[in-house]
Amino acid sequence: MEHSASQQSGRHRSMLAIVFIISTAFFLSLGCSGQTDAKPAGHNKEFPVMKSAQEWKDLLGDARYRVMRLHGTERAFTGEYHDHKATGIYVCAACGKKLFSSATKYDSGTGWPSFYEPIQEEAVGESRDESYGMVRTEVHCARCGGHLGHVFPDGPEPTGLRYCINSISLKFEDAKD
Numbered sequence: 001m002e003h004s005a006s007q008q009s010g011r012h013r014s015m016l017a018i019v020f021i022i023s024t025a026f027f028l029s030l031g032c033s034g035q036t037d038a039k040p041a042g043h044n045k046e047f048p049v050m051k052s053a054q055e056w057k058d059l060l061g062d063a064r065y066r067v068m069r070l071h072g073t074e075r076a077f078t079g080e081y082h083d084h085k086a087t088g089i090y091v092c093a094a095c096g097k098k099l100f101s102s103a104t105k106y107d108s109g110t111g112w113p114s115f116y117e118p119i120q121e122e123a124v125g126e127s128r129d130e131s132y133g134m135v136r137t138e139v140h141c142a143r144c145g146g147h148l149g150h151v152f153p154d155g156p157e158p159t160g161l162r163y164c165i166n167s168i169s170l171k172f173e174d175a176k177d
């Protein structure tokens with residue numbers, strides 16, 4: 001009798017362990033989906049400028065839509081502005097919001113236009129990006145949520161930040177205009 005009672009309580013303990021593991025996995029998976037929802041992509045987050053996927057596609061065209069709404073990345077050294085040195089303002093290619101000044105642009109050697117800070121802190125929003133097995137900080141236009149690129153902590157002074165931006169997410173406005 002004693003033997004069988006202890007066997008039963010052993011089974012009971014392993015059942016409890018299984019329930020614990022299942023519920024922990026459940027809450028962890030909730031945590032993951034929560035982070036996915038927090039991504040900007042323009043799908044879930046509210047922005048002052050909101051459009052349907054079809055409206056964005058019509059407005060931006062395929063290549064720009066793929067980067068700005070689907071978080072694509074243009075190939076290095078292929079964009080319009082990685083080696084662009086004129087004086088002026090870079091605005092959001094989707095909504096025209098002023099994002100970066102040529103005064104903070106520098107040659108990072110990466111093949112993407114790089115800036116050490118946005119024109120105004122509020123102009124650019126940030127989100128956590130865990131795609132491709134990396135943890136990066138994604139940056140987007142604060143007005144329309146359009147994906148711009150990422151910010152890394154290896155930039156020059158005075159901020160030490162590198163805003164690594166897709167050319168196709170930007171439009172340059174000459175200072176003379």
Ligand SMILES: [Zn+2]
Nearest residue numbers: 092095141144
């Ligand atoms: Zn925008």
